[in-house]
Amino acid sequence: MEKRTAMKTLEISSLSLVDNTCSKRNSGNHGSNDSTSPSIILEDMSLYYFRQLATSLKDHDLQQKIDHEIKMREGTAKLLAASKHPNQMLEAAKNLLSSNTRIISYMTELQKRKTAEVMGKNMAVEGNQLPCRATVSLSDLRIPLMWKDTDHFKNKGDYRRYAVFCLLKIGTEIYDTSMISNVDRSMTDITFDDIIVFNNIPHDFDCKVEVFCHKLHEDLSMANTPKKLRKKINDLSGSVGRSVGKRLSGLNDADIIGNMVLGPKFEMVAKGSLSLTDVDDSVRTFDLTLETTSDGTIHELPLFGHYCCRLAALPLCLVEPTVTGFLNLQQDGEDDVSKWKRYWCVLKNLQLACWSSPNDVEVTQPLVAIPVTKSTQICDADPTTSQRSHTFHIKTTDIHGITQHTLAADSKDDLSQWWDGFQQHLLDQALWKHAVEYPMDVKQSSVRRSSVFQRKSSIYDDTPLIEPPKRSSLVDLKVEDDQLNKMLHTLMGEQKEIRGSGTFRQNSTS
Numbered sequence: 001m002e003k004r005t006a007m008k009t010l011e012i013s014s015l016s017l018v019d020n021t022c023s024k025r026n027s028g029n030h031g032s033n034d035s036t037s038p039s040i041i042l043e044d045m046s047l048y049y050f051r052q053l054a055t056s057l058k059d060h061d062l063q064q065k066i067d068h069e070i071k072m073r074e075g076t077a078k079l080l081a082a083s084k085h086p087n088q089m090l091e092a093a094k095n096l097l098s099s100n101t102r103i104i105s106y107m108t109e110l111q112k113r114k115t116a117e118v119m120g121k122n123m124a125v126e127g128n129q130l131p132c133r134a135t136v137s138l139s140d141l142r143i144p145l146m147w148k149d150t151d152h153f154k155n156k157g158d159y160r161r162y163a164v165f166c167l168l169k170i171g172t173e174i175y176d177t178s179m180i181s182n183v184d185r186s187m188t189d190i191t192f193d194d195i196i197v198f199n200n201i202p203h204d205f206d207c208k209v210e211v212f213c214h215k216l217h218e219d220l221s222m223a224n225t226p227k228k229l230r231k232k233i234n235d236l237s238g239s240v241g242r243s244v245g246k247r248l249s250g251l252n253d254a255d256i257i258g259n260m261v262l263g264p265k266f267e268m269v270a271k272g273s274l275s276l277t278d279v280d281d282s283v284r285t286f287d288l289t290l291e292t293t294s295d296g297t298i299h300e301l302p303l304f305g306h307y308c309c310r311l312a313a314l315p316l317c318l319v320e321p322t323v324t325g326f327l328n329l330q331q332d333g334e335d336d337v338s339k340w341k342r343y344w345c346v347l348k349n350l351q352l353a354c355w356s357s358p359n360d361v362e363v364t365q366p367l368v369a370i371p372v373t374k375s376t377q378i379c380d381a382d383p384t385t386s387q388r389s390h391t392f393h394i395k396t397t398d399i400h401g402i403t404q405h406t407l408a409a410d411s412k413d414d415l416s417q418w419w420d421g422f423q424q425h426l427l428d429q430a431l432w433k434h435a436v437e438y439p440m441d442v443k444q445s446s447v448r449r450s451s452v453f454q455r456k457s458s459i460y461d462d463t464p465l466i467e468p469p470k471r472s473s474l475v476d477l478k479v480e481d482d483q484l485n486k487m488l489h490t491l492m493g494e495q496k497e498i499r500g501s502g503t504f505r506q507n508s509t510s
Contacts, residue, residue, distance in 0.1 A: 062172075066106045073099040080263045089263035090163050090179060090214065097212065097266055098167065098176045105172050129424055131431040132322075133200045134315040136207070137442045138168055138274075140283045141177065141192040143211065144304040147185045161216040162301055163264070164190055169208040170198045182216070183301075195443045203431040207274040207311065211288070212266040213301045267291075269299040272307060279313045279435050312440040317428040319439065322347045323421030325414060328388070329354065329368065330406040340388065340408065343368065347421050350429070350436065352394070370405050371396045374429055378422055381406065390415040 076099060080092035143164075165179040177194045198207075270288045278286065288307045290298050327345045343354035346361060350373050353366035375398060381391035390409040395402065409415035429436050 062106055062110060065172075066103060069099045069103045069106070073103070083263065086216075087181065090181065093214070093264045093266060094165055094176065094179055094212075098174070101167060101169075102172075102174050105169070105174055109172050129420070129427055131203050132316045132320075132424075132428045133202060134313045134432065134435070135442050136170065136198040136201045136205065136279075136311070136313045137195060138198075138207065138309055138311050139195045139443050140308065140310040141166065141194070141209075142308045143190045143270075143288070144306060144308075145183075145187060145189055146302045146304040147188075148302075159184065160300065163214045163216060163266075164301070165212055165266075166192065167208075167210040167212065168196050169210070170201055170205050173198050173201075195445050197442070197445050201313075203276060203315075205275065209272040209274065209288075209307065209309075210268050211270040211303070211307075213269045213299060214264045214266045215300065267299065269301050270303055274309075274311050276313070276433065276435065278311050279440075280310070281312060281440050283308050283310045312442050313432070313435045314440055314442045315428060315432045315436050317425060317432075318349045318436060320348065322425045322428075323418060324358075325417065326410060327354070327418070328408040328410075330408075347372065347418075347425055349439065350425075370394055371398065371403065372422065372425055373398070374426075376426070392419075 073096060076092055076096045080089060080096060083089045083092055161181075162183040163179055163181045164183050166177045168175050168177070175196045175198075177192045177196070180190050180192070183190055198205075268291055270290050272286055272288045274286065278284065285306050285308050288303060288305050290303060290305060292298055324344070324346050326342055328340045328342050331339045331341055343356065344358045344361070346353045346355075346366075350371060352370040352372055354368040354370070355361055355364070355366055372394070373396060375396055377393075377395045379393055381393055383389065383391075388408045390412060392407060392409075392415070394405045394407065396404075409418055
């Protein structure tokens with residue numbers, strides 16, 4: 001017992017390594033040291049410990065991801081040291097920052113899982129059911145710029161150029177966009193043509209958008225010739241010694257590992273956040289929080305404070321069956337044994353679709369489609385008035401009126417399975433809200449194009465002046481959510497009766 005307690009104490013104390021590293025990384029955004037450099041991770045973390053931690057949690061997938069990113073980081077650092085062309089150095093520095101961010105994210109996730117295991121915390125979910133996951137895509141990302149009139153219209157002033165890219169994060173899923181180089185005063189916005197797709201995402205996701213920027217000192221105009229002279233000094237820094245070269249070139253300690261000088265340094269200049277409420281089938285505008293430098297001023301990149309993108313979500317309940325099996329449907333509302341017809345039924349995409357056999361699902365349209373939406377009420381039939389056992393009613397109210405259907409399962413186990421399926425389907429609708437109203441078009445990841453083909457037109461020419469009409473008012477959504485929550489509680493209460501006794505009682509869900 002003492003040994004087990006000592007092991008838990010050791011694990012919790014070792015887990016604090018990630019917290020220290022993350023705090024250094026966050027504070028490094030405002031200071032002179034860049035904690036996303038490989039030196040911080042190599043010095044402050046025991047990679048062996050985290051491999052053992054992943055093994056104890058039996059999380060081989062996360063362990064493989066950490067090992068892969070470590071190898072990628074080592075290879076990128078060597079490539080960065082050998083690169084001579086400025087574009088190669090920019091791309092290598094961008095990939096190095098992305099790899100370090102992923103490693104920190106994976107290790108932080110290991111910390112959370114091990115802490116939950118040590119503290120004995122388990123997630124308690126009502127009804128032992130979790131909402132379905134979804135595929136989330138982010139596309140049409142644009143960041144407007146706000147140049148001074150002397151810079152953009154009169155073509156005067158400092159001819160600044162920047163290299164910009166974004167990191168998009170949902171949990172441990174981290175993706176980087178293509179890098180846009182030579183961002184100057186002739187561009188009114190930065191457009192990323194990337195389509196980022198996240199898989200297996202929960203309903204309470206938090207998508208973080210981080211904008212990173214590097215100023216291209218060597219691309220300034222003739223008015224800034226001393227800046228070009230500094231580049232020559234940087235090239236000569238290797239011949240005058242490491243310490244003298246550092247002072248001449250203006251590099252920091254975090255830019256150097258051993259005798260290797262790292263390349264361009266990207267800084268996070270702005271960030272934003274997206275959630276389920278921001279999911280829409282069209283491009284929308286969101287707020288962008290500008291980061292400040294160590295002296296309290298904002299970065300030189302003239303951001304407008306907003307960004308545009310399309311965030312689409314496709315819950316799996318719309319494309320994958322929640323439950324399938326045979327059900328008997330009562331015809332013409334007559335409770336006669338001869339008036340019942342047997343169908344193969346599939347609960348998916350807000351409806352119970354019925355076919356004659358399972359072989360017809362992929363080749364024909366359903367013979368009967370019963371809506372199962374937020375306005376649907378489901379209750380078991382009164383066994384004293386129904387000649388068939390395991391019977392239940394489905395009642396839906398919509399703009400076309402009221403539709404009612406009576407169905408029966410073959411056995412008590414089948415009825416319990418269908419009851420769980422209806423409860424799951426309504427739970428998915430309650431938590432995914434407007435994202436399940438219809439299947440959104442989730443775009444697939446595209447092949448990145450060269451920066452030569454990047455969009456050069458203005459965002460103001462493509463933005464409509466009139467906002468698209470809203471699908472439904474907030475009052476209607478609240479009423480539908482209240483009805484759905486009431487239906488869920490009714491289903492869970494009747495589910496206990498089905499499993500606990502052989503008879504069913506009539507329940508009202510109005």
